[in-house]
Amino acid sequence: MNLSSKFADDTKVGRMADRGEDCQRIQQDMDRLETWAEKWQMEFNPDKCEGVKKPFSVIARHSGDAQAMGQKPITFLRQVLAVCTFTKLFTDQTLPQDVKRRAQEILDNCEGKSIGSYTRSAGMSYVQNNVAKYMEKRDGGIVADPNDIYLMSGTSNSLEIIFKMLIDNRSQGKTGIMIPIPNSPLLSECIALSGGAVIQYSLEEEQGWNLDVLELRRALRESRTHCSPKALCVVNPGSPTGLVLSRDCIETVIRFAAEEGLFLLVDEAYQGSLHGEGSQFHSFKKVLFEMGPKYSSTMELVSLFSISKGHIGESGARGCVMDVTNLDSSVQDYLNKLESIFSCCPLTAQIAIDVAANPPQPGDPSYHLFMDEKRSIQRKMTANAHLTEEMFNSVPGMCCQPISSGVYTFPRIEIPAKAIEEAKLRHQEPDLFYCLKLLEETGHLVIPGKVFGQRNGTYHFRMGILAPTPSLKAALKTITQFHRKFTAEFS
The missing domain is CATH 3.90.1150.10 (Aspartate Aminotransferase, domain 1)
Structure with missing residues (x-):
């Protein structure tokens, strides 16, 4: 699906809709x-x-907030944040040199050398570059363009922007977005508030909550009677199901989306939180490019990951990375306008994202403690x-x-x-x-x-x-x- 025609009138703003x-x-x-x-x-x-x-x-056993449930913050991350926030700590002899070095690099890339300043709406170039390097390493050398990386204030903020971009309220029929069931109600809420129609497809519980393309086809076919399907949302690794999709399944999903002209939105927040023998994360972007130019040069993809989960567990920092692939230039211009409305992601969150993407390396003073934690x-x-x-x-x-x-x-x-x-x-x-x-x-x-x-x-x-x-x-x-x-x- 090419979204460029949707933005002939770039003054379009997604209207708020009543909840279903x-x-x-x-x-x-x-x-x-x-x-x-x-x-x-x-x-x-x-x-x-x-x-x-x-x-x-009363004990809140439903919580996904790591530190509220007793998980200790990563020392290196908090030390870098502390030095960036209170620069007198540069003279503290108890802090490792790599902490001070990272803090200085971050401050040197801030306006006024202070994290109290604004950054570009998409985030600091310094952090975007580090995230791009992380993605290239994660995906086996597939090039990541820092200009396609947006640092966002949490997943919910990212979804709000994406659905405003996807959902066209000027047409008579509603724009349909396919989402997995079960899943966080956040997706349904964001779609409803943006004026779209939710298209539910069920995950297969008896197959360990796997994603079946036959169920995708059923949901898509039935949805066309009441809305115009435009996008497919996938959550991998799954939440609350805990499934990690196989590479073969991801490839099948990409083929399905390409055949049906669907925009792909993938929530990969839990990529750093794997359990069990044989659990291996494959990013949709990596599989897309491994499938060759037929897909890698045409499929429109947005993927998200968050610092709220995994060993970082900084839910309160509200940091999220949005990576876009193959967006039409006019669509990406529109995305930039939407994203600028929300100003920049807080710098404290950007610092946490930077540490998650670029942790201490072997030979750094903080490396062994970081790895132990x-x-x-x-x-x-x-x-x-x-x-x-x-x-x-x-x-x-x-x-x-x-x-x-x-x-x-x-x-x-x-x-x-x-x-x-x-x-x-x-x-x-x-x-x-x-x-x-x-x-x-x-x-x-x-x-x-x-x-x-x-x-x-x-x-x-x-x-x-x-x-x-x-x-x-x-x-x-x-x-x-x-x-x-x-x-x-x-x-």
């Missing part, structure tokens, strides 16, 4: 869970109010993924697919017919009823699968696996015990 019925229902479920969590948190704390006393506290985080996440799979799969009525990547698990739960009837009487979805019962009886807050999308007749919940291993093990024990009790109660 699904988005409203998702928000209602989230609000209800948060209200119950707040209610129980107050009742568990006698200093706040009087109520039913419980022998536990990185490996420690990776070992914990791999152990947590395996522990979660093992414990959930040991319980009748629970099924957890392999967690090959990411920070979540999305187990399937069997809910007895009697519990489903009880949920209907309370005007609740069955998985919401289950999660509320879990919260009320154990204090563990997880999110019902309905929020992320699931096949009719199946039920799931999303839970984070970021907690320290002993804490996670205790939580898994409590949740599996609850499931046995819940099943017995409603059988």
Whole structure:
């Protein structure tokens, strides 16, 4: 698909749209869970109010915020940030020389030699160049142009800009965007707010949440009766599913998008968070170029990755990289205009992106500590993924697919017919009823699968696996015990 004709009138601005019925229902479920969590948190704390006393506290087991769940920040990154922020630390003799060297390089590329200044809307050229070098190394030497790299304020900000670029509100029919189910409701929300139509395609749970091109064709064919499909979104590695797509699958998806004239948008936020033997990340850009000029010179692709996940885990920094491939020059000009509306990504986030793309190297004073911290985080996440799979799969009525990547698990739960009837009487979805019962009886807050999308007749919940291993093990024990009790109660 060539987008250039869409921008004949470059004054077009995507209008805000009312949220669809699904988005409203998702928000209602989230609000209800948060209200119950707040209610129980107050009742568990006698200093706040009087109520039913419980022998536990509310624990947010759904969180994907690494540092909120106890992950320590990377020392080198925080030291560089500290020196850039408070330059008197250049005289601190306890700080390694490579920290000071990196901080000086960053400041030398800032206006006024200060991180309190603006940068270009797309980001500092210094950081863009380092990100381009990282991508070239990641992709086996495939050239990355720094001018095609945008440093953004988080994934949500990037998606907002991309959907404003893709969605044409001047035409009578809505622009359709294909998205995977299950997935974060952020995608659906951003599409709805930009005035587009969501086209859902289901991932194959029995195949480990794999992506099947036959399902893509079904979803595309049916969508053409009510919208004009323009783009295909893929999340790889998957979230909350934890799947890493094989190279063959990626190649099949690229061929499908090319045949159907679809723009490709790929969220690769979890590329640095792999678990399990044999898990290997292949970027869509790398596979695209390996497929030859027929695809690499024509396919329009935008890929994203974030510093919120993996060993960096700086969710609060709100740093995201957007890399564009084969955009028509007029389209990229329009993208630059859209991106400039939001001004520049905060410099603290750009510094964190720079460290993620260009960490200490062998021979640097900070190298060994950096690698020790990185490996420690990776070992914990791999152990947590395996522990979660093992414990959930040991319980009748629970099924957890392999967690090959990411920070979540999305187990399937069997809910007895009697519990489903009880949920209907309370005007609740069955998985919401289950999660509320879990919260009320154990204090563990997880999110019902309905929020992320699931096949009719199946039920799931999303839970984070970021907690320290002993804490996670205790939580898994409590949740599996609850499931046995819940099943017995409603059988």
